[in-house]
Amino acid sequence: xxxxxxxxxxxxxxxxxxxxxxxxxxxxxxxxxxxxxxxxxxxxxxxxxxxxxxxxxxxxxxxxxxxxxxxxxxxxxxxxxxxxxxxxxxxxxxxxxxxxxxxxxxxxxxxxxxxxxxxxxxxxxxxxxxxxxxxxxxx
Amino acid sequence: xxxxxxxxxxxxxxxxxxxxxxxxxxxxxxxxxxxxxxxxxxxxxxxxxxxxxxxxxxxxxxxxxxxxxxxxxxxxxxxxxxxxxxxxxxxxxxxxxxxxxxxxxxxxxxxxxxxxxxxxxxxxxxxxxxxxxxxxxxxxxxxxxxxxxxxxxxxxxxxxxxxxxxxxxxxxxxxxxxxxxxxxxxxxxxxxxxxxxxxxxxxxxxxxxxxxxxxxxxxxxxxxxxxxxxxxxxxxxxxxxxxxxxxxxxxxxxxxxxxxxxxxxxxxxxxxxxxxxxxxxxxxxxxxxxxxxxxx
Numbered sequence: 308x309x310x311x312x313x314x315x316x317x318x319x320x321x322x323x324x325x326x327x328x329x330x331x332x333x334x335x336x337x338x339x340x341x342x343x344x345x346x347x348x349x350x351x352x353x354x355x356x357x358x359x360x361x362x363x364x365x366x367x368x369x370x371x372x373x374x375x376x377x378x379x380x381x382x383x384x385x386x387x388x389x390x391x392x393x394x395x396x397x398x399x400x401x402x403x404x405x406x407x408x409x410x411x412x413x414x415x416x417x418x419x420x421x422x423x424x425x426x427x428x429x430x431x432x433x434x435x436x437x438x439x440x441x442x443x444x445x446x
Numbered sequence: 447x448x449x450x451x452x453x454x455x456x457x458x459x460x461x462x463x464x465x466x467x468x469x470x471x472x473x474x475x476x477x478x479x480x481x482x483x484x485x486x487x488x489x490x491x492x493x494x495x496x497x498x499x500x501x502x503x504x505x506x507x508x509x510x511x512x513x514x515x516x517x518x519x520x521x522x523x524x525x526x527x528x529x530x531x532x533x534x535x536x537x538x539x540x541x542x543x544x545x546x547x548x549x550x551x552x553x554x555x556x557x558x559x560x561x562x563x564x565x566x567x568x569x570x571x572x573x574x575x576x577x578x579x580x581x582x583x584x585x586x587x588x589x590x591x592x593x594x595x596x597x598x599x600x601x602x603x604x605x606x607x608x609x610x611x612x613x614x615x616x617x618x619x620x621x622x623x624x625x626x627x628x629x630x631x632x633x634x635x636x637x638x639x640x641x642x643x644x645x646x647x648x649x650x651x652x653x654x655x656x657x658x659x660x661x662x663x664x665x666x667x668x669x670x671x672x673x674x675x676x677x678x679x680x681x682x683x684x685x686x687x688x689x690x691x692x693x694x695x696x697x698x699x700x701x702x703x704x705x706x707x708x709x710x711x712x713x714x715x716x717x718x719x720x721x722x723x724x725x726x727x728x729x730x731x732x733x734x735x736x737x738x739x740x741x742x
Contacts, residue, residue: 328498328590331494331495331498332498334495335495335498335499338495338499360492360549384493384496384548384576384577385493386493386495386496386499387493387494387495390495419494420494422494422509422511422512423494423511424492424510424511424702424704425648425701425702425730426492426701426704427492427493427494
């Protein structure tokens with residue numbers, strides 16, 4: 308089953324880029340669209356994405372039956388986490404909670420490739436899984 | 447080829463009384479040597495987007511998977527691969543290679559360690575890594591670095607002095623020798639670190655190697671600027687608190703050997719311990735192997 312439209316579209320566009328450097332550049336541009344959520348520090352431990360070295364926190368709630376996705380990447384060097392956060396927010400914000408049902412860990416490899424470190428892939432995958440779990444809990 | 451040109455060491459480093467200060471440079475030193483043809487800067491990161499988003503002018507990216515690992519065997523590149531890598535970054539046998547990167551230099555230390563396996567010892571780490579350079583508003587560029595390719599005559603990789611394998615670790619366990627687990631306290635204790643229904647860090651079991659001391663790698667770092675702690679603080683951390691003896695064989699490990707290369711650097715070059723090895727098989731090997739003991 309395909310991912311939500313903005314994610315599917317981004318992955319398809321990436322697939323046209325054969326040069327790794329061009330793919331990296333596309334992901335850097337995506338990371339620039341990341342909008343940090345406005346939450347006061349210290350962030351609650353229960354919102355922290357486990358295993359993510361970049362210290363990422365997620366909040367998912369319902370607003371008139373539509374998802375409100377908020378993500379903080381508490382690391383200015385966490386560009387990959389920012390890129391993924393931007394894409395997840397774009398895909399899910401204002402949508403039905405069930406929209407998150409097709410998200411899975413493979414999304415991380417589809418975006419960043421297979422050459423990620425184990426720690427990096429674990430953290431990014433957990434970000435996807437956490438947003439998915441928080442969304443589906445509201446379905 | 448055992449060279450470490452001892453030229454104009456960083457003054458801020460010298461004052462810290464490390465055992466081998468020539469293996470560490472500060473950001474001032476780097477800024478002064480940006481155009482030094484004998485110095486090559488190498489950025490190694492965990493985050494694959496960082497280098498392309500901006501790097502020290504002239505620095506080359508060395509990626510741990512694409513450049514340092516064998517694609518088919520769980521092992522590092524061979525002599526031919528190292529010669530090609532050194533040729534790509536324009537390095538000769540006497541080039542000084544200065545590593546820096548994200549995560550307080552843990553990946554930089556990993557790349558540094560691999561270079562030592564090939565006997566290229568004219569190397570250093572930039573104290574504070576990428577974050578310190580950026581915090582000091584020093585120049586970054588997105589320009590692709592290029593170099594005239596070189597004919598680098600590499601040595602055959604020699605793992606014997608710096609790299610530990612499973613059987614050697616087991617022997618050290620039996621002798622109740624010095625092992626340092628540099629992972630987080632949660633990983634050391636075996637507490638789950640993953641999302642429910644998602645595989646746990648590539649290992650079947652959680653816990654640590656019997657007898658290993660828990661000293662998370664980041665304790666060696668000043669959190670404010672990512673620089674290494676002073677000699678006195680490091681001695682307190684490893685030798686006083688944990689009782690590690692500088693003359694005894696020591697093996698550091700983590701999950702795949704990247705964080706432990708950071709601790710390996712601290713123990714070997716900053717504290718001057720004489721026999722320190724990095725166990726890159728680490729928990730992904732030990733935690734999965736049949737017949738190996740663990741502690742929780």
